[in-house]
Amino acid sequence: MLDETVAVIENRPLTGGHFLLSLRSPHQAPLVRPGQFAMLRLPGHSDVLLRRPMSIYDVKLAHPQGSGKGKGNLPEIIQLLYKIVGRGTQLMAELRPGDQTEMLAPLGHGFFEEKYLEAARQADEVLHVAGGIGIAALLMPAKSLARAGIRQRLFFGARGVQELVGTEDFVPFVGETILSTEDGSCGTPGYITRPLEAHLENHRHQRFLLLACGPWAMLEATAEMACRHGCPCLVSMENRMGCGLGVCLGCSIRVRGEGHGSYERVCTEGPVFWAKHVMWERK
Amino acid sequence: MKNQSSIGLARNQSREPETEAAFSPGLEIDLAGIHFQNPVLTASGTFGYGQEFARLIDLNKLGGIVVKGISAEPMPGNPAPRIYETEAGMLNAIGLQNVGARKFLEEKLPFLRTLKARCLVNVFGYSTENYVRCVEILNEGEGIDAYELNISCPNTRCGGMVYGSDPKLTEEVVAASKRVSRCPLFVKLSPNVTDITVFARAAEAAGADGLTLVNTFVGMAIDVETHTPRISNVTGGLSGPAIKPVAVRMVYQVCRAVKIPVIGIGGIASAEDALEFVIAGARAVQVGTANFYAPETSIRVVEGLRAYCQHHRTHFSSLVGSLRLPEDQPPASIEY
Structure with a gap:
């Protein structure tokens, strides 16, 4: 740093x-x-x-x-x-x-620190789940997984087609891109979690690793879905931050278990967390 | 942040640079029997346990580090959102999240001990006995130069605010902590009172070796779309440049009311800001919120103070309380 x-x-x-x-x-x-x-x-x-x-x-x-x-x-x-x-x-x-x-x-800790690498190696396919500007956290992981020869798919949802930015940058690295918009202007109408759910249902025999970044509600729904389907899921969290250095403690979120009380700092322990580690209480 | 090069200009422009370099600004100070290599400290809650900044600035250039408030037992803190940016400032309600006194001694203090910067530990509790307990645990550690008793955190029921808003309780908790303390005791006062000098005097009478002021101002911000408070705690402490003029005024008042040394804090982001506090009477200063957005601020303040003293051929000590008042203004009268 x-x-x-x-x-x-x-x-x-x-x-x-x-x-x-x-x-x-x-x-x-x-x-x-x-x-x-x-x-x-x-x-x-x-x-x-x-x-x-x-x-x-x-x-x-x-x-x-x-x-x-x-x-x-x-x-x-x-x-x-x-x-x-x-x-x-x-x-x-x-x-x-x-x-x-x-x-x-x-x-912060990225997606492929040693502690997460094993999950990526074991997966048949990595599913990127992006909501709106959350897409910004996923291009570098997609690139690095592509270099490792891991199969990938992008689920990207936004309010409208204008917000679906950067999809073309993912093309060289992901096998397929599934889009959704809340206003129905592009791809599946509604939230991205719908086509994601369908994909998980239709490929029950496959081992997936989910990487998600987006609004709290989308992350919560993705985490719940991953848990239900027994897929490991990593989420990149965001929060207001004062310093980014781990000293203001302004960005702490509730997590399960020990470690700095029951809060961990998005800037230092995160921004990437195991979805099951996060307490998905309403913001 | 203000441009440091604007400090100490004009009056001494004709002086030879060699002479300025040779002039000693006398930044070294003694406060409550502790020697500081300069009067610039980093404020509690804005500098972690020091180590977090080691890769960004030379910690050995600081006068002192006041570590994040420590309690006898670890504290988890408040739910998110905990901070909100406001005009020239920020609101926070962290809730005194900290590792607890024992873990501090084991994991954080050994590093702080290796530094030239003095180590001050901010202490809080939820009862007088709990403050005393925390000081007693910390007394076991080697390398703590002073305690800063936090009787002014506005964000938790147990953060000491009750002690900072009742002079009798101020006296009680300061006296009790002083009795067991192994090292000098500074008391950090709350600005959220009608007359801060009452609390300054109470702390002095109870044996405080020095005062730190001010802590944050209780504030609030509201999201007008959702009609909800911007931070989960509803209210939070306001810090940053926005509070500086009020903090300078309080330092000015308190310095006239007590004999013990005062450390000034509140929105300092440059040497010029620090000088305002010093001229108002502070013997040292703390840099707080600026550490978040400009980690090198405290080092720049040290360098700026040195440059100012050299330009004006003034020892730092002679700047303390050097405020010149208008002749028709009796010094003691402050209306607000």
């Missing part, structure tokens, strides 16, 4: 108020593991005092391979996929190429 001043390379607007922010960060990018996050600071705005936690969407080489430039094969760019939801993300959307910002990254 490093605290760096980084420069904006591009802040590309996508549909539905989403943006893809590319930051030049040659020291941090090589350290990023799938599922980790960054805390971004927008200096000079006293009304946006705290840093904003953001899933790391992807890391990229500064120059495409074969162009003869760049330092070997180490990534130098960190990409954050985000949606405007408040003042902080509104200010992020105003960042222009050449602007500087402060970033603490990479933070």
